[in-house]
Amino acid sequence: xxxxxxxxxxxxxxxxxxxxxxxxxxxxPHEFVVRTLxxxxxxxxxxxxxxVRGAPLIGATAAYGMCLAAHGDPxxxxxxxxxxxxLATRPTAANLRWALDRMRTALDDVAQDDRxxxxxxxxxQICDEDVEACRTIGVHGxxxxxxxxxxxxxxxxxxxHCNAGWLATVDWGTALAPIYHAHDAGITLHVWVDETRPRNxxxxxxxxxxxxxxxxxxxxxxxxxxxxxxxxxxDVCITGTDRTTATGDVCNKIGTYLKALAAHDNGIPFYxxxxxxxxxxxxxxxxxxxxxxxxxxxxxxxxxxxxxxxATTTVQLTPAGCPTANPAFDVTPARLVTGLITERGLCxxxxxxxxxxxxxxxxxxxx
Amino acid sequence: xxxxxxxxxxxxxxxxxxxxxxxxxxxxPHEFVVRTLxxxxxxxxxxxxxxVRGAPLIGATAAYGMCLAAHGDPxxxxxxxxxxxxLATRPTAANLRWALDRMRTALDDVAQDDRxxxxxxxxxQICDEDVEACRTIGVHGxxxxxxxxxxxxxxxxxxxHCNAGWLATVDWGTALAPIYHAHDAGITLHVWVDETRPRNxxxxxxxxxxxxxxxxxxxxxxxxxxxxxxxxxxDVCITGTDRTTATGDVCNKIGTYLKALAAHDNGIPFYxxxxxxxxxxxxxxxxxxxxxxxxxxxxxxxxxxxxxxxATTTVQLTPAGCPTANPAFDVTPARLVTGLITERGLCxxxxxxxxxxxxxxxxxxxx
Numbered sequence: 001x002x003x004x005x006x007x008x009x010x011x012x013x014x015x016x017x018x019x020x021x022x023x024x025x026x027x028x029p030h031e032f033v034v035r036t037l038x039x040x041x042x043x044x045x046x047x048x049x050x051x052v053r054g055a056p057l058i059g060a061t062a063a064y065g066m067c068l069a070a071h072g073d074p075x076x077x078x079x080x081x082x083x084x085x086x087l088a089t090r091p092t093a094a095n096l097r098w099a100l101d102r103m104r105t106a107l108d109d110v111a112q113d114d115r116x117x118x119x120x121x122x123x124x125q126i127c128d129e130d131v132e133a134c135r136t137i138g139v140h141g142x143x144x145x146x147x148x149x150x151x152x153x154x155x156x157x158x159x160x161h162c163n164a165g166w167l168a169t170v171d172w173g174t175a176l177a178p179i180y181h182a183h184d185a186g187i188t189l190h191v192w193v194d195e196t197r198p199r200n201x202x203x204x205x206x207x208x209x210x211x212x213x214x215x216x217x218x219x220x221x222x223x224x225x226x227x228x229x230x231x232x233x234x235d236v237c238i239t240g241t242d243r244t245t246a247t248g249d250v251c252n253k254i255g256t257y258l259k260a261l262a263a264h265d266n267g268i269p270f271y272x273x274x275x276x277x278x279x280x281x282x283x284x285x286x287x288x289x290x291x292x293x294x295x296x297x298x299x300x301x302x303x304x305x306x307x308x309x310x311a312t313t314t315v316q317l318t319p320a321g322c323p324t325a326n327p328a329f330d331v332t333p334a335r336l337v338t339g340l341i342t343e344r345g346l347c348x349x350x351x352x353x354x355x356x357x358x359x360x361x362x363x364x365x366x367x
Numbered sequence: 368x369x370x371x372x373x374x375x376x377x378x379x380x381x382x383x384x385x386x387x388x389x390x391x392x393x394x395x396p397h398e399f400v401v402r403t404l405x406x407x408x409x410x411x412x413x414x415x416x417x418x419v420r421g422a423p424l425i426g427a428t429a430a431y432g433m434c435l436a437a438h439g440d441p442x443x444x445x446x447x448x449x450x451x452x453x454l455a456t457r458p459t460a461a462n463l464r465w466a467l468d469r470m471r472t473a474l475d476d477v478a479q480d481d482r483x484x485x486x487x488x489x490x491x492q493i494c495d496e497d498v499e500a501c502r503t504i505g506v507h508g509x510x511x512x513x514x515x516x517x518x519x520x521x522x523x524x525x526x527x528h529c530n531a532g533w534l535a536t537v538d539w540g541t542a543l544a545p546i547y548h549a550h551d552a553g554i555t556l557h558v559w560v561d562e563t564r565p566r567n568x569x570x571x572x573x574x575x576x577x578x579x580x581x582x583x584x585x586x587x588x589x590x591x592x593x594x595x596x597x598x599x600x601x602d603v604c605i606t607g608t609d610r611t612t613a614t615g616d617v618c619n620k621i622g623t624y625l626k627a628l629a630a631h632d633n634g635i636p637f638y639x640x641x642x643x644x645x646x647x648x649x650x651x652x653x654x655x656x657x658x659x660x661x662x663x664x665x666x667x668x669x670x671x672x673x674x675x676x677x678a679t680t681t682v683q684l685t686p687a688g689c690p691t692a693n694p695a696f697d698v699t700p701a702r703l704v705t706g707l708i709t710e711r712g713l714c715x716x717x718x719x720x721x722x723x724x725x726x727x728x729x730x731x732x733x734x
């Protein structure tokens with residue numbers, strides 16, 4: 001998407017055709033810094049230190065990390081060692097393993113002399129596939145937004161939680177892709193951005209990318225969305241999903257469930273942008289079967305921002321030694337989800353809805 | 368309640384019988400600072416700068432401000448000027464006007480020579496009445512907690528939002544009064560404390576006062592409560608109320624509604640500690656008729672805490688110039704409220720429930 005009028009992806013090949021460039025997301029929203037990754041070690045640091053984050057972007061960065069490794073030494077031993085190093089950066093990121101498996105398998109099949117070219121081609125393909133999946137989610141979601149917008153004269157008010165924008169992917173994003181499509185097509189809209197404590201991805205990243213692309217938006221605390229819905233200031237909610245069950249339950253950033261409850265209580269449609277890569281076909285009961293990551297409590301007791309002198313500064317919010325708990329995700333039951341927006345189109349958040357779009361995953365159909 | 372083993376109120380008379388002492392709540396939770404108010408000007412600063420906050424405590428401080436004014440000059444002109452100065456500190460605080468009207472009317476009735484003694488006696492009475500109302504709410508709420516605790520072996524888990532503790536009143540608090548009673552009586556309990564963005568009264572004040580009194584607690588982000596309820600980690604919710612309608616709707620800190628929705632969705636009782644002073648008998652539809660204060664957006668875009676060097680520091684969380692909105696309260700419809708805990712006892716959050724406890728307020732009964 002656009003940054004001050006210029007199109008960007010979150011990761012791209014340098015003009016030298018070898019090195020890799022990324023936007024350092026740890027510096028957002030206060031600074032726009034582009035970093036160059038020259039070695040697989042640089043790629044490990046970028047993933048581990050969350051200069052890149054979001055499942056699709058982590059996968060893409062790992063793929064390019066394998067390119068950089070192959071450039072240094074295309075031997076089996078070196079590639080295996082690179083896989084190990086990259087895997088260790090964010091052990092629970094599913095896309096990381098998926099991208100590395102795909103790269104390693106492909107490189108296994110070619111002679112060492114051809115591995116560098118093969119790696120760069122496949123990494124580019126992984127990126128392009130992600131862009132295309134997100135773009136298509138945007139097209140399908142755009143039709144939902146146009147339909148809602150056609151029924152009112154004022155701007156369409158959309159609420160989103162966390163960051164499921166282009167910064168979390170290679171381009172377009174998931175939940176924000178329909179918004180970018182509709183905005184670019186001239187639909188008048190406005191986005192309510194939940195700040196999304198504790199890590200404030202909404203206030204820091206969603207607000208930044210919407211501003212950079214020129215989409216009208218307003219940041220609110222996570223407490224405010226219910227009140228806005230009660231008073232008719234929200235027309236539709238769209239969030240992303242970290243994991244979607246075969247029955248349509250949605251595991252997403254902590255607090256998503258509360259917004260889905262409020263949307264339901266106020267008759268407001270609640271859509272989830274769910275790329276097929278987020279669907280876990282083996283799980284049927286999100287509340288029972290999705291383990292919820294408990295993150296470090298210091299994310300609750302402290303927060304980092306930009307002090308008056310411009311320095312990145314962390315401040316303590318709670319009394320010293322105060323106990324904190326920090327569950328990172330929650331599960332929104334399918335009954336609260338109006339629809340899932342996938343790259344194959346819209347469906348009900350039900351087993352039947354998902355099965356109709358993805359018949360190859362239905363057990364017993366012989367696929 | 369206790370601070371490191373010593374009993375405190377939030378406001379008390381100095382040993383000299385003239386000056387007034389308060390806990391400077393702007394310094395909490397990082398420092399415990401007691402300030403002395405020697406003049407009505409000091410009282411104005413304490414209220415305006417939120418060294419004292421919470422409706423009952425603001426009223427009590429204003430009452431003592433009138434004592435300090437009378438001590439300086441008990442003439443009608445001086446007292447009128449003191450009323451004007453105190454009223455201007457927090458124009459929308461209902462308890463401020465109520466306390467000042469009560470003080471001014473009482474002092475009108477006595478000779479100038481007797482006004483100082485009369486003022487101190489009435490200010491003490493206003494404080495004692497508040498303590499007794501909160502204590503009684505605690506007794507009634509305690510019976511609810513005991514009943515719930517008797518049905519389980521593990522600690523009773525209570526979730527609260529914002530600060531409706533003794534720091535918001537003269538002692539005991541409203542929502543926290545039942546918790547202090549039950550804890551002091553030996554009921555094993557644990558409190559989930561919503562941090563309560565944007566002003567973080569939960570993380571800063573509720574956590575501090577529970578720790579100071581020795582009540583087990585854990586601070587969570589406002590997004591986390593729904594997840595905890597889904598997984599059986601919350602047995603009951605108790606919040607305060609800024610304004611309660613005659614039909615039982617509750618206007619309280621922004622985000623209360625979201626927790627009430629989650630409690631309802633999970634079959635968890637949701638109680639509101641509602642002193643009769645919070646009830647607006649003229650209003651029947653909270654969503655339609657309670658105006659919601661929109662506060663400065665910088666409360667959303669910035670946050671203040673304690674930096675590593677110990678300095679109180681404000682950091683920017685959003686991109687520079689980012690639009691923000693900051694509604695300060697929301698309305699929880701009575702249908703989501705299990706019961707109201709008043710100083711006269713428990714009642715349903717309905718017109719009939721409130722009328723049975725407060726028949727003198729029912730129109731047409733000739734009261």
